[in-house]
Amino acid sequence: MSDLVTGIRAQVRDLLARRRVEYVVGYETGSDGVNARPFFAYTTEEADRLVFDNTCTHNLTKYLVEPERRGSTIGVVVKPCDARSLTVLLAEHKFPRDVVAIGVVCPGIVQRTREGGDGEAPQARCQVCDQHTPPACDILVGEATAEGPVLDQFARLAPLEAQSAAERSAFWSQQFERCLRCYACRQTCPQCYCDECFAEALDPEWVGVRIGRAENWLFHAIRCFHLAGRCIGCDECERVCPVKIPLGLLNRKLRKEVLDRFEYRAGTRSDERPPLETFRKEEKLDLA
Amino acid sequence: MARVGVFICHCGSNIAGVVDCAAVASAARRMPGVVHAEENNYACSEVGQAAIRTAIKEHRLNRVVVASCSPRMHEPTFRRTVAMAGLNRYLMEMANIREHVSWVHGDDKPAATGKAIDSVRMAVAKVIRDERLTPGKVGITKRALVIGGGIAGIQAALDIANAGHEVILVEREPTIGGRMAQLDKTFPTLDCSACILTPRMVEVGQHPKIRLATTAQVEKVSGFVGNFEVTIRHRAKRVDHSVCTGCGTCWQKCPEKVPSEFDSGLGKRTCIYIPFPQAVPNKPVIDWANCRYQRYLAASGAEKKPPQCRICEKLCPAGAIRFQDEDSVVTEQVGAIVVSTGFQAFDHSAYPEYGGGRYKDVISCLQLERLLCASGPTGGEVVRPSDGKHPKTVVFVSCVGSRDDRVGRPYCSKVCCMYMAKQTILLKEHDPEVQAYVFYIDIRAGGKDFEEFVRRSQEEYGALWLRGRVAKVYEEDGKLIVRGEDSLVGRPVEVAADLVVLATGIEPSAGADALARTLGVSYNDYGFIVEAHPKLRPLESNTDGIFLAGTVSGPRDIPETVAQGSGAAAKVIGLLNQDELVTDPMVSRVDPLRCSGCLSCREVCPFDAIGSELLRDGRTAAKVNESSCKGCGLCVVTCRSGAMNLRGFTDQQLLAEVVAITR
Ligand SMILES: Cc1cc2nc3c(=O)[nH]c(=O)nc-3n(C[C@H](O)[C@H](O)[C@H](O)COP(=O)(O)OP(=O)(O)OC[C@H]3O[C@@H](n4cnc5c(N)ncnc54)[C@H](O)[C@@H]3O)c2cc1C
Ligand code: SF4
Ligand code: SF4
Ligand code: SF4
Ligand code: SF4
Ligand code: SF4
Numbered sequence: 001m002s003d004l005v006t007g008i009r010a011q012v013r014d015l016l017a018r019r020r021v022e023y024v025v026g027y028e029t030g031s032d033g034v035n036a037r038p039f040f041a042y043t044t045e046e047a048d049r050l051v052f053d054n055t056c057t058h059n060l061t062k063y064l065v066e067p068e069r070r071g072s073t074i075g076v077v078v079k080p081c082d083a084r085s086l087t088v089l090l091a092e093h094k095f096p097r098d099v100v101a102i103g104v105v106c107p108g109i110v111q112r113t114r115e116g117g118d119g120e121a122p123q124a125r126c127q128v129c130d131q132h133t134p135p136a137c138d139i140l141v142g143e144a145t146a147e148g149p150v151l152d153q154f155a156r157l158a159p160l161e162a163q164s165a166a167e168r169s170a171f172w173s174q175q176f177e178r179c180l181r182c183y184a185c186r187q188t189c190p191q192c193y194c195d196e197c198f199a200e201a202l203d204p205e206w207v208g209v210r211i212g213r214a215e216n217w218l219f220h221a222i223r224c225f226h227l228a229g230r231c232i233g234c235d236e237c238e239r240v241c242p243v244k245i246p247l248g249l250l251n252r253k254l255r256k257e258v259l260d261r262f263e264y265r266a267g268t269r270s271d272e273r274p275p276l277e278t279f280r281k282e283e284k285l286d287l288a
Numbered sequence: 289m290a291r292v293g294v295f296i297c298h299c300g301s302n303i304a305g306v307v308d309c310a311a312v313a314s315a316a317r318r319m320p321g322v323v324h325a326e327e328n329n330y331a332c333s334e335v336g337q338a339a340i341r342t343a344i345k346e347h348r349l350n351r352v353v354v355a356s357c358s359p360r361m362h363e364p365t366f367r368r369t370v371a372m373a374g375l376n377r378y379l380m381e382m383a384n385i386r387e388h389v390s391w392v393h394g395d396d397k398p399a400a401t402g403k404a405i406d407s408v409r410m411a412v413a414k415v416i417r418d419e420r421l422t423p424g425k426v427g428i429t430k431r432a433l434v435i436g437g438g439i440a441g442i443q444a445a446l447d448i449a450n451a452g453h454e455v456i457l458v459e460r461e462p463t464i465g466g467r468m469a470q471l472d473k474t475f476p477t478l479d480c481s482a483c484i485l486t487p488r489m490v491e492v493g494q495h496p497k498i499r500l501a502t503t504a505q506v507e508k509v510s511g512f513v514g515n516f517e518v519t520i521r522h523r524a525k526r527v528d529h530s531v532c533t534g535c536g537t538c539w540q541k542c543p544e545k546v547p548s549e550f551d552s553g554l555g556k557r558t559c560i561y562i563p564f565p566q567a568v569p570n571k572p573v574i575d576w577a578n579c580r581y582q583r584y585l586a587a588s589g590a591e592k593k594p595p596q597c598r599i600c601e602k603l604c605p606a607g608a609i610r611f612q613d614e615d616s617v618v619t620e621q622v623g624a625i626v627v628s629t630g631f632q633a634f635d636h637s638a639y640p641e642y643g644g645g646r647y648k649d650v651i652s653c654l655q656l657e658r659l660l661c662a663s664g665p666t667g668g669e670v671v672r673p674s675d676g677k678h679p680k681t682v683v684f685v686s687c688v689g690s691r692d693d694r695v696g697r698p699y700c701s702k703v704c705c706m707y708m709a710k711q712t713i714l715l716k717e718h719d720p721e722v723q724a725y726v727f728y729i730d731i732r733a734g735g736k737d738f739e740e741f742v743r744r745s746q747e748e749y750g751a752l753w754l755r756g757r758v759a760k761v762y763e764e765d766g767k768l769i770v771r772g773e774d775s776l777v778g779r780p781v782e783v784a785a786d787l788v789v790l791a792t793g794i795e796p797s798a799g800a801d802a803l804a805r806t807l808g809v810s811y812n813d814y815g816f817i818v819e820a821h822p823k824l825r826p827l828e829s830n831t832d833g834i835f836l837a838g839t840v841s842g843p844r845d846i847p848e849t850v851a852q853g854s855g856a857a858a859k860v861i862g863l864l865n866q867d868e869l870v871t872d873p874m875v876s877r878v879d880p881l882r883c884s885g886c887l888s889c890r891e892v893c894p895f896d897a898i899g900s901e902l903l904r905d906g907r908t909a910a911k912v913n914e915s916s917c918k919g920c921g922l923c924v925v926t927c928r929s930g931a932m933n934l935r936g937f938t939d940q941q942l943l944a945e946v947v948a949i950t951r
Contacts, residue, residue: 070906092886094886196929198929198930204943277891277892
């Protein structure tokens with residue numbers, strides 16, 4: 001059993017025994033015996049089912065924003081990228097400050113398909129991850145590591161950026177044409193929590209119900225803007241898409257724009273508001 | 289059932305000369321919901337309005353579209369018209385077919401007519417979704433805040449107080465008076481500045497209706513016209529003014545001397561001080577950063593402690609010294625605000641070629657005012673800062689920080705030509721042997737008696753006005769060589785001067801932009817506050833209830849500044865004389881079922897109009913304070929959940945307009 005697992009279990013047992021939290025959202029090993037899945041530990045016995053390894057892909061903060069959990073004191077196991085979600089969600093008042101974040105030093109998550117067995121290559125987000133120690137957590141499990149050199153997180157964008165606007169438009173049309181509007185991307189995204197998403201609103205009806213090219217474009221364009229300055233780059237939306245639309249490209253591009261323009265990375269600082277909610281005098285100069 | 293009537297105005301030939309109004313009317317008649325359409329020569333005239341009222345009765349109209357000019361122009365007019373006919377005044381929409389159509393598409397009449405029809409189609413789609421709205425009422429706090437106690441703020445405060453309303457006057461410095469207190473005599477009449485200013489200052493200090501807060505700053509403003517809440521920081525004076533008698537013992541004995549701001553650095557003042565003898569209030573403050581006792585306290589144990597000093601404390605017969613005094617922050621309720629934070633002189637270090645700062649005898653115009661002034665640091669003797677000798681040749685350089693893109697000040701400071709003329713006259717009166725030269729770009733002397741005044745400088749007082757820019761000032765054999773050109777004769781000139789005076793321009797006082805942001809009013813690229821309308825509303829900011837006076841909104845001289853102070857006061861008095869204010873019902877509203885409680889809207893609202901409420905199901909939702917909301921719509925576009933809607937401009941209405949032109 002890894003030190004991380006021992007550490008998490010000890011911490012969670014303690015939190016539950018002290019009744020500091022009602023329950024803890026963490027990971028356990030799934031029914032395939034390999035891949036981790038979300039798990040809710042309510043008792044100290046259940047705490048011993050918790051695991052942590054390189055298959056813990058889900059961003060568990062997603063559960064905290066569910067309406068039925070309002071009013072509960074919850075603990076949550078977070079990787080560094082998940083911790084960034086937590087920061088964004090806290091700033092957006094999605095849950096009270098007394099949520100207990102159990103941050104885990106993250107070794108990186110591997111790519112797997114449902115069938116499993118396609119090697120142990122790290123996920124794209126992990127290849128560019130420069131933050132393996134979770135920021136601003138209540139409890140830290142694991143040794144804080146010096147952050148090693150990483151691939152350029154925007155390298156993936158270069159081929160698309162080299163294209164003309166028309167080519168890019170054609171590329172995305174092709175992608176969006178396949179979209180089923182199953183909304184799995186939205187459901188998994190921790191930053192998507194509206195009780196009524198614009199995509200399903202009927203009065204006014206921003207996006208037509210039809211699954212067609214124009215409607216699909218509109219859904220993705222608006223969602224993308226709703227995440228500008230808020231997307232923390234977990235790439236979960238891309239991972240869950242059943243038809244493999246590279247949503248990570250879209251969101252990463254916006255992350256890049258926000259970084260270039262406002263020197264802002266969502267979730268890395270709790271004392272700063274997202275750039276699209278604030279205005280600094282210097283900004284007006286090049287917003288042409 | 290909507291029964292829409294459409295009225296198409298010709299505006300004489302303004303619209304009808306370009307747009308085929310008959311075609312617009314017949315197209316309108318076929319639009320869904322429209323039961324009547326007619327043309328009208330001048331819809332806003334009494335006849336035109338009567339026609340609208342008659343049609344409302346005759347055709348039982350319950351919504352009205354007027355296709356005419358910009359709603360900025362006549363929306364209130366037509367709202368009143370429909371109200372007189374018994375309709376709710378918010379069931380009227382305007383289609384702007386003049387500014388948006390006829391005036392800009394005169395070269396393509398068929399296209400203009402097409403666009404006019406589209407505009408009407410949009411307005412019809414919107415008006416069908418209009419709701420009846422009712423304005424609310426709120427009370428008024430009958431007290432005014434004036435920020436900045438220069439002559440503008442003094443005038444405003446006195447006028448408001450004399451009309452019977454309470455005034456809080458907040459001044460950043462230890463005294464009121466502003467820049468005018470530093471001037472010697474004033475153009476074009478040459479009356480002594482202090483002689484006309486100080487009685488006003490005293491009146492402010494003694495007025496039972498004015499509460500004066502010096503060394504104070506406005507930190508936060510919330511609320512809205514009629515009901516502002518203002519947070520004021522009173523910086524520690526370290527002298528208890530309720531005990532101090534202003535006897536002056538302390539500032540005569542304080543051993544620590546620092547350059548006097550009031551004398552533009554030419555003289556010294558003590559560390560416990562009043563800025564000048566006629567200061568109001570006439571009680572001192574301690575400049576803590578420079579105080580010896582402060583340095584004693586700050587010295588760490590390791591180093592040798594400097595002496596404690598505390599002389600003022602020992603000598604003060606009233607026991608008024610309070611070294612431990614701290615800043616205090618208080619909130620005040622006011623109904624109206626006048627901003628009169630004035631100007632500062634441009635910092636000439638942006639022009640190294642003129643040698644300001646490098647050569648002692650290159651001074652600013654404000655420094656010359658202090659040298660000319662009988663109560664100045666030299667007792668009214670104009671002498672060179674370097675050697676105390678009387679200068680005989682004095683060169684003025686105009687437009688230092690004015691009309692110059694290179695330093696980001698393309699505007700004219702308006703008063704410099706005139707004060708240069710004044711200073712040449714005063715110099716000659718001080719010493720008949722003085723020869724003044726003025727390098728200028730243009731002489732701007734538009735004002736009563738101004739041109740005559742400049743001519744006096746030239747003809748009676750022999751000042752030589754040379755048209756041309758100065759390229760360089762450098763020192764040679766104890767003289768300052770001013771090299772420029774005389775562009776009228778087109779050749780370079782050099783003057784060997786004893787004193788060079790830089791006519792530094794006028795820019796907003798430091799921190800004016802930050803204050804503007806605190807107040808929620810707009811300012812331009814230079815930091816001057818922008819008027820609600822440059823011609824028709826020069827004393828209003830674009831926030832209701834916040835008024836402007838003096839140089840805070842642009843360069844001007846004393847008479848104009850005083851006129852503005854009185855004008856702003858008149859606006860304030862008009863406001864405070866009312867008992868309640870009618871609030872605009874076109875404000876935002878939250879749909880709590882949709883709101884996700886992210887409170888992004890609260891972050892962006894420039895008017896602090898949004899709070900939050902706990903719903904019964906445990907969720908948090910945003911809540912709009914309707915009397916603070918200005919209907920700017922920022923929250924609406926920020927809300928991802930579509931929970932915010934602006935009454936009168938709802939998502940449904942705007943989408944209906946978009947659909948109407950894209951179908
Ligand atoms: C060298 C020179 C000579 C001049 N000669 C003449 C002349 O002969 N005749 C003439 O008509 N005009 C003359 N003028 C112009 C004249 O000085 C101005 O028109 C006048 O002083 C403007 O008054 P004001 O009240 O607008 O601003 P100010 O006099 O600048 O007063 C502003 C006040 O607000 C205070 N303040 C600033 N910021 C804050 C803040 N954030 N909070 C609280 N208080 C604040 C300041 O301390 C100051 O007391 C001259 C100007 C110069 C530079
Ligand atoms: S998960 Fe994929 S298919 Fe489903 S809505 Fe999102 S992009 Fe479309
Ligand atoms: S896409 Fe936008 S509206 Fe939809 S859930 Fe996410 S943030 Fe809310
Ligand atoms: S990467 Fe996708 S799922 Fe993750 S925060 Fe961004 S948009 Fe949401
Ligand atoms: S922005 Fe919208 S969802 Fe968020 S608190 Fe405001 S009204 Fe509610
Ligand atoms: S419309 Fe919204 S953002 Fe604008 S003032 Fe009203 S509440 Fe504030």
